[in-house]
Amino acid sequence: MASSKGKAREDVHWQLGWWELSPLLDRAHRPLAWSKSSVIFSAHHTKPLVLARHFNSSRHFELAVPQAIRLDPDSYSPPTLIYISPDDDWLFAYFSGAKDNIGCLWHRGLHLDAWTIGDSWSMAHGAGIVAAAWVTSHREWVVSDSGTASRLPPLGPTLPFNSPILLLVTESRDVNVCLLPPSVPSVKILRTSLVQSTTASESTSPPLEGTSLGGRHVCIAAAIGLSYNDPSILIAMRSHLLPPDDPSSDHPLDMVLPLDLDQPLPAAHTTSTAQSNLWEIWGEEAMIELCEVTLGKGGAPTQVSTKPLPPISRPGSRIADLTFFCSQPEPPGNASPMATKDPRRQAKEQADKRGSIYLAATFINCVDYTSPPQSEVTIYSFTRNPAASSRWSLYKEHTRTFTTAVLAFLIPSPSKTNVFAGFLDLSGTYRRSKKKPHEVSIGNIVALSLPDLTNDDRWESSPIMSITDYVGRDVPAGLATSPNNVLLCMSSFTPEPRVAIHALPRRKPIPGPNAESRADLARFLAAAVLAHSSLSDIVSLLISNSSPDGLLSSSLVGAMAILENNSFGLSDVWLYEVLGVATEIARGKYLKAPDSAEKALLEAQWTSLHDMCSVATLETAFSDCRDGDSYDLEAIWQLVGLAMWFKDYLERLIKDCVTIGDNFANAQTQVSAIPLGLANSSLLHFLHRYPLNNLQSTVSHVKRLRDDLKSLSPKVENAQMAKELLMDSFACSGVDVDALSSVLEEVKVISATISASELRQCLASFSPIPSLRPQIQQIVEKICSSKTVNRQKLFIKAADLVDAIYQWPAAEYAKEKDRDIVTKGVLLHRGTILRCVRCGGRYEVSDGKVGDHISLRWRAWERTWAYQCICGGSWTFSVVAP
Numbered sequence: 001m002a003s004s005k006g007k008a009r010e011d012v013h014w015q016l017g018w019w020e021l022s023p024l025l026d027r028a029h030r031p032l033a034w035s036k037s038s039v040i041f042s043a044h045h046t047k048p049l050v051l052a053r054h055f056n057s058s059r060h061f062e063l064a065v066p067q068a069i070r071l072d073p074d075s076y077s078p079p080t081l082i083y084i085s086p087d088d089d090w091l092f093a094y095f096s097g098a099k100d101n102i103g104c105l106w107h108r109g110l111h112l113d114a115w116t117i118g119d120s121w122s123m124a125h126g127a128g129i130v131a132a133a134w135v136t137s138h139r140e141w142v143v144s145d146s147g148t149a150s151r152l153p154p155l156g157p158t159l160p161f162n163s164p165i166l167l168l169v170t171e172s173r174d175v176n177v178c179l180l181p182p183s184v185p186s187v188k189i190l191r192t193s194l195v196q197s198t199t200a201s202e203s204t205s206p207p208l209e210g211t212s213l214g215g216r217h218v219c220i221a222a223a224i225g226l227s228y229n230d231p232s233i234l235i236a237m238r239s240h241l242l243p244p245d246d247p248s249s250d251h252p253l254d255m256v257l258p259l260d261l262d263q264p265l266p267a268a269h270t271t272s273t274a275q276s277n278l279w280e281i282w283g284e285e286a287m288i289e290l291c292e293v294t295l296g297k298g299g300a301p302t303q304v305s306t307k308p309l310p311p312i313s314r315p316g317s318r319i320a321d322l323t324f325f326c327s328q329p330e331p332p333g334n335a336s337p338m339a340t341k342d343p344r345r346q347a348k349e350q351a352d353k354r355g356s357i358y359l360a361a362t363f364i365n366c367v368d369y370t371s372p373p374q375s376e377v378t379i380y381s382f383t384r385n386p387a388a389s390s391r392w393s394l395y396k397e398h399t400r401t402f403t404t405a406v407l408a409f410l411i412p413s414p415s416k417t418n419v420f421a422g423f424l425d426l427s428g429t430y431r432r433s434k435k436k437p438h439e440v441s442i443g444n445i446v447a448l449s450l451p452d453l454t455n456d457d458r459w460e461s462s463p464i465m466s467i468t469d470y471v472g473r474d475v476p477a478g479l480a481t482s483p484n485n486v487l488l489c490m491s492s493f494t495p496e497p498r499v500a501i502h503a504l505p506r507r508k509p510i511p512g513p514n515a516e517s518r519a520d521l522a523r524f525l526a527a528a529v530l531a532h533s534s535l536s537d538i539v540s541l542l543i544s545n546s547s548p549d550g551l552l553s554s555s556l557v558g559a560m561a562i563l564e565n566n567s568f569g570l571s572d573v574w575l576y577e578v579l580g581v582a583t584e585i586a587r588g589k590y591l592k593a594p595d596s597a598e599k600a601l602l603e604a605q606w607t608s609l610h611d612m613c614s615v616a617t618l619e620t621a622f623s624d625c626r627d628g629d630s631y632d633l634e635a636i637w638q639l640v641g642l643a644m645w646f647k648d649y650l651e652r653l654i655k656d657c658v659t660i661g662d663n664f665a666n667a668q669t670q671v672s673a674i675p676l677g678l679a680n681s682s683l684l685h686f687l688h689r690y691p692l693n694n695l696q697s698t699v700s701h702v703k704r705l706r707d708d709l710k711s712l713s714p715k716v717e718n719a720q721m722a723k724e725l726l727m728d729s730f731a732c733s734g735v736d737v738d739a740l741s742s743v744l745e746e747v748k749v750i751s752a753t754i755s756a757s758e759l760r761q762c763l764a765s766f767s768p769i770p771s772l773r774p775q776i777q778q779i780v781e782k783i784c785s786s787k788t789v790n791r792q793k794l795f796i797k798a799a800d801l802v803d804a805i806y807q808w809p810a811a812e813y814a815k816e817k818d819r820d821i822v823t824k825g826v827l828l829h830r831g832t833i834l835r836c837v838r839c840g841g842r843y844e845v846s847d848g849k850v851g852d853h854i855s856l857r858w859r860a861w862e863r864t865w866a867y868q869c870i871c872g873g874s875w876t877f878s879v880v881a882p
Contacts, residue, residue: 105166
């Protein structure tokens with residue numbers, strides 16, 4: 001680096017040297033994996049450990065290691081491979097060691113940070129793992145440009161069971177097919193060669209490849225290709241030819257020469273000369289080997305077969321990476337009729353049903369180490385031969401060379417018709433700062449079309465950022481894309497290991513009608529809701545300060561329009577998910593807001609949205625606890641606790657209505673000029689039909705529970721105590737639930753006049769929009785003029801009177817306590833506390849057990865509760881409360 005003189009002395013020029021690219025040439029990795037639940041797994045930089053943290057948290061947790069590593073950690077290196085299964089249930093990591101190598105599988109428990117070792121096994125030197133891939137029954141949700149949601153076929157062979165399969169490519173040029181429970185009692189591995197046609201079954205396994213003529217072949221780079229709904233698995237690999245491991249196989253060199261030079265040389269000298277000629281062929285081989293792998297009939301991996309394909313001759317530059325890309329298959333009925341006799345065209349049209357599969361081979365050439373390095377990528381396409389459906393035809397599509405920047409990586413894009421390419425600049429300039437190191441751009445990520453590798457102008461580019469301390473040295477060592485393909489996590493080989501998050505390119509706005517529902521983030525958001533995937537990456541983009549104004553509202557409105565068009569009349573199924581998403585976004589904006597006034601408004605908004613989620617969950621809990629015409633007495637205390645929280649919430653809701661009603665009554669101006677304050681966000685419960693229906697149904701449940709408890713026999717002591725507690729609570733309430741039921745029927749008539757687009761705008765802005773002021777006034781007047789409100793009991797509590805008369809600090813008991821996010825009871829801090837990664841709510845576990853299926857459901861057949869956060873989030877980071 002150098003700084004210029006004079007006035008521009010603060011400008012610092014940097015340059016990327018070829019020696020900084022050694023991690024790319026040597027294929028050194030600091031692996032990363034980003035799970036569906038938004039947990040990022042990474043390798044410890046010095047120890048054989050797998051670290052994990054949720055995307056929204058800075059707190060790490062460690063995964064347990066196998067016993068061999070725990071007893072002798074100094075003999076093993078940090079993991080070089082980490083792979084998470086698409087269903088988020090299994091994690092695989094590979095550790096290389098001085099004595100042996102170890103592969104380990106973890107299985108996820110009920111919490112995000114609960115991972116237990118499923119199995120581990122050792123591998124001999126020379127049989128280490130180079131690449132891995134999961135074959136599962138997972139089907140990805142996608143939303144087309146027209147707003148139609150669909151599920152893609154599974155990638156790879158169709159499995160007859162729900163258990164995934166792990167594929168491993170080893171240095172010995174073998175493929176290991178790992179069968180996992182519950183399809184088998186324990187992990188079972190089938191191994192077969194990739195360089196010769198072989199078949200392996202549970203009872204037989206071919207021997208390892210030995211040393212061949214000229215030395216030993218070791219796979220140094222490999223890629224596993226899966227195509228949609230295709231029974232074949234393609235594997236590409238490139239090898240090194242190394243000298244034989246056994247030195248005894250070479251003849252010893254006799255240093256004693258005969259006195260008579262005319263006599264022929266001994267046999268040892270002749271053999272040594274022949275061996276010295278082999279040095280010229282040792283090193284990286286000038287070809288890419290290909291192989292087709294098929295499982296047993298119907299995808300059942302009781303046997304595995306391999307069939308090598310003709311290799312790709314590629315001499316010259318050193319290989320940097322091999323990557324398979326699969327395009328999205330065409331929907332049924334869209335394929336064109338095969339009216340041509342061109343075999344390649346016929347094969348392509350047949351491939352459209354499964355999706356085309358491409359192989360990208362990336363090479364880096366440092367030339368003479370005095371000029372800038374050159375990177376090159378070649379795309380090959382695979383099509384099935386119509387004459388023999390089990391064979392593949394290979395075509396070289398295009399080669400592109402980059403001289404002004406270094407191609408650092410290629411990753412799939414959400415569109416499936418192009419790829420994202422990351423380029424590192426060869427040089428640059430930044431302004432020196434006296435403050436702490438700041439970020440500067442060292443490259444960019446662009447979209448390249450497949451298969452011609454041209455720049456796709458329909459997509460924007462995004463920068464690759466680095467801090468000034470590491471400019472010119474920040475080379476990617478590990479990559480992981482977020483669950484919804486909007487963010488990229490990148491690790492680098494810097495003196496201090498660094499993991500950074502970068503935004504991936506987004507498609508430029510598409511003009512025309514329904515532009516909001518055609519935007520990328522709206523489609524990704526809708527697909528994530530349908531797939532029940534974590535939305536942390538999308539939320540992070542929407543609440544970031546760099547997001548343009550209106551992106552948040554337009555993305556939410558567009559996503560709700562897509563979900564409504566694909567709900568087939570069952571809109572309540574996804575509205576609950578949308579409430580959870582809105583809660584997560586509103587809370588994220590609240591945590592980032594610097595201004596106190598804006599922060600207070602956002603706090604009121606996300607709290608109101610969270611209360612809507614709570615009421616929806618309470619309605620489900622009461623419905624599940626119905627036992628004929630009454631309620632299950634085994635769950636009576638939980639139901640009483642929920643009813644008391646609901647009573648308190650009704651009082652807060654009616655207080656807001658009274659406050660707003662007084663503002664309307666005292667206003668001297670028009671209704672449209674009255675400002676919307678903090679209390680208006682709670683009115684969404686009366687304006688939107690979904691939360692209003694939940695509110696009305698929960699009111700009915702609470703009334704029925706109260707009436708049922710009134711008729712209980714005093715012999716049932718436990719229920720009698722709950723009855724007295726509930727009766728006293730509602731006797732002191734400022735809201736009459738009997739009168740409220742009839743008022744809510746009239747409110748529903750008013751809310752029915754609000755259009756669907758206005759309701760979407762309300763949810764997207766987390767509060768009523770200004771155009772709904774007339775409806776707000778009607779609803780507020782309807783509630784305040786009814787017999788529902790008892791102002792004396794609503795605004796004056798017994799604790800306030802005690803505090804005023806005796807000057808006793810009862811306010812400590814009257815204020816809102818830290819409540820359990822699910823049971824709504826006051827946290828006693830006696831057990832383990834689980835924190836929700838979406839809304840930050842906490843749940844206390846006293847017995848160490850918690851379910852994870854749906855929110856607060858009473859399982860009558862098991863006499864137990866199944867808990868999940870009421871906003872739909874997952875539990876993580878269990879800690880012992882003080």
